[in-house]
Amino acid sequence: MxxxxxxxxxxxxxxxxxxxxxxxxxxxxxxxxxxxxxxxxxxxxxxxxxxxxxxxxxxxxxxxxxxxxxxxxxxxxxxxxxxxxxxxxxxxxxxxxxxxxxxxxxxxxxxxxxxxxxxxxxxxxxxxQAAAREVDERLAHLTSRELEVMERVLAGQMNKVIAMDLGVTMRTVEVHRARIFEKMGVRSAVELAQLLTARTPKPQ
Amino acid sequence: MxxxxxxxxxxxxxxxxxxxxxxxxxxxxxxxxxxxxxxxxxxxxxxxxxxxxxxxxxxxxxxxxxxxxxxxxxxxxxxxxxxxxxxxxxxxxxxxxxxxxxxxxxxxxxxxxxxxxxxxxxxxxxxxQAAAREVDERLAHLTSRELEVMERVLAGQMNKVIAMDLGVTMRTVEVHRARIFEKMGVRSAVELAQLLTARTPKPQ
DNA sequence: TGCACCGTTGCGGAAATCCACAATGGCACG
DNA sequence: CGTGCCATTGTGGATTTCCGCAACGGTGCA
The missing domain is CATH 3.40.50.2300 (Response regulator)
Structure with a gap:
């Protein structure tokens, strides 16, 4: 630096x-x-x-x-x-x-x-901040649909439920999920959760 | 209050x-x-x-x-x-x-x-703080073995890997994993990650 | 019109997770 | 010695996830 x-x-x-x-x-x-x-x-x-x-x-x-x-x-x-x-x-x-x-x-x-x-x-x-920016940068590359799926993944919902919720097939959710992981550079929902929970702006 | x-x-x-x-x-x-x-x-x-x-x-x-x-x-x-x-x-x-x-x-x-x-x-x-105490309280009820497993679950490792790592069977890891979820009051590794990542003491 | 990107779906199989039922051995406490 | 807690394992099955291969329709841009 x-x-x-x-x-x-x-x-x-x-x-x-x-x-x-x-x-x-x-x-x-x-x-x-x-x-x-x-x-x-x-x-x-x-x-x-x-x-x-x-x-x-x-x-x-x-x-x-x-x-x-x-x-x-x-x-x-x-x-x-x-x-x-x-x-x-x-x-x-x-x-x-x-x-x-x-x-x-x-x-x-x-x-x-x-x-x-x-x-x-x-x-x-x-x-x-660099780390946070990095995450935001990656988030910006997610499509709106992917964001919807991600939101539900982070809520702990199963693909099946997410599919019902969004009115699509499980397969579709799987594809989105895979792309989310790929774009966010993580390999599991756990890593994703950590990435995004840590990013939360800190209070006083 | x-x-x-x-x-x-x-x-x-x-x-x-x-x-x-x-x-x-x-x-x-x-x-x-x-x-x-x-x-x-x-x-x-x-x-x-x-x-x-x-x-x-x-x-x-x-x-x-x-x-x-x-x-x-x-x-x-x-x-x-x-x-x-x-x-x-x-x-x-x-x-x-x-x-x-x-x-x-x-x-x-x-x-x-x-x-x-x-x-x-x-x-x-x-x-x-109440939330943090709640989490700590639950963490305190985990056995040392469960903590070892949890650590690896949060690292995103698969049960298979954790089993190899600890020198036990997958089945054993599954049991620990289930108990961890039960004791921590969560229903997935994602929730667990959020619980523990949010708990992190905040810096200035 | 052709290309790129996105959302969508199906098929089918490999891999992993979740779970109920059941059991063994160790250790500590009374 | 009995009881309780813990770690461990097995069997077997239901459920879920993960993926490659393949495809279709829409949108927007060059």
Whole structure:
């Protein structure tokens, strides 16, 4: 994976450069952006493994960028940086899913540790997501009829029942079933169930 | 369920009573405790649906009580209340799994809303946990041999293979398999897979 | 019109599963 | 020693699944 880059967005040149220097001096890959708009325009958000985001910026704020990323489906771990943060703001940010919230001035070592932790969970997430995408990709190749059959297979229904249910022959169900397994890359209904049950979006 | 009680722990009599009045006047069930120790001694944590916890208290602090609950396996949603909270403290509490972090003085309506939200997710959690416990309970009744067979059934192995693998006859595997289904309350390997795949502890 | 894909079905056989009935041996507990 | 639980196996049959081979009709696109 090449998504272990640390993206830093801050409109204060001095802080931005200091952050860049901090991470680079320790062997990490850091990319710097002077505004949320610049980051978005860059179109390289996909390479981001962890995002350090100044909350207060001219133009689009850190919080707004965060919301924007969420809507776009990017769930990169975000660490907010703030000079004048208060408790309610921090709480709101974390409850919305921010990974961390750090006040300036920050402790160098601590910030690096947190960023690395963020990278870590990003890797965990992205591997899970890759698997989920893989499954979705395969699901997309199923015909609507196959989906109907699959649904019933997952409900534990026997081919006979499914056939009655759909008003077709057992043979037809068998064919669909075989194609489903083939397309989904599994070799039994059990594997299929595991694949799809694991894919379920996780709650809080 | 009778776990929609709001537990309030604060060593300041005035605040505690005010909180009790606040929730009760709106029709909610609130229980008051003047210290973490008293709450623990009461032995009624199981009835708790949501916990409002003052961070700074004589004796065991709110944070300590929170940790204690975590260790005991109680994961009631906790809302911390604090008079002199700072951002790092709030961030730490939330990252450890607190549900919310509110500064005093608080806005009555907002606090109630948050407590109700906490109750809500507690209900979601507890129904999930009940299901998980149910499954664990059933798993506990499986013999070690049955577990070995189940493991292989979930791996999608055919009875024939499992038999070879364990050095027994197919017939034996069939019997184990039947008992597994019976004990687990399912009627097919698919249902079993769903039961156990869903049970998996969810990550962040 | 020809090709590709989909849904459908039939035939027939191999393989696997499910099950009732029946039984043996080991082990632990009282 | 009896009772209960567990693992094990057998027989035999009903049911179900899995598959290759073959085919037909519809739809949509080039």
């Amino acid at each position: 090449s998504t272990n880059q640390i993206f830093i967005v801050d409109d204060d040149d001095a802080i931005r450069d200091a952050l860049g220097w901090l991470f680079r001096s320790r062997g990490h890959v850091a990319r710097l952006w002077s505004s949320a708009e610049a980051l978005i325009a860059g179109g390289e958000i996909g390479r981001c493994g962890c995002l350090l985001l100044d909350i207060r910026m001219d133009g689009m704020s850190g919080l707004e960028l965060f919301e924007w990323l969420r809507e776009k489906g990017h769930d990169v771990p975000v660490i907010f940086l703030t000079g004048h943060g208060d408790v309610p703001m921090a709480v709101a940010a974390l409850k919305k899913g921010a990974f961390d919230f750090v006040e300036k001035p920050f402790n160098d070592n601590e910030l690096v540790d947190r960023a690395l932790a963020a990278l870590d969970i990003h890797h965990q997430r992205s591997s899970r | 009778s776990t929609n009680q709001i537990f309030i722990v604060d060593d300041d009599d005035a605040i505690r009573d005010a909180l009790g009045w606040l929730f009760r006047s709106r029709g909610h069930v609130a229980r008051l405790w003047s210290s973490a120790e008293a709450l623990i001694a009461g032995g009624e944590i199981g009835r708790c649906g949501c916990l409002l916890l003052d961070i700074r208290m004589d004796g065991m602090s709110g944070l300590e009580l929170f940790e204690w609950l975590r260790e005991k396996g109680h994961d009631v949603p906790v809302i911390f209340l604090t008079g002199h909270g700072d951002v790092p403290m709030a961030v730490a509490a939330l990252k450890k799994g607190a549900f919310d972090f509110v500064e005093k003085p608080f806005n009555d309506n907002e606090l109630v809303d948050r407590a109700l939200a906490a109750l809500d997710i507690h209900h979601q959690r507890s129904s999930r």
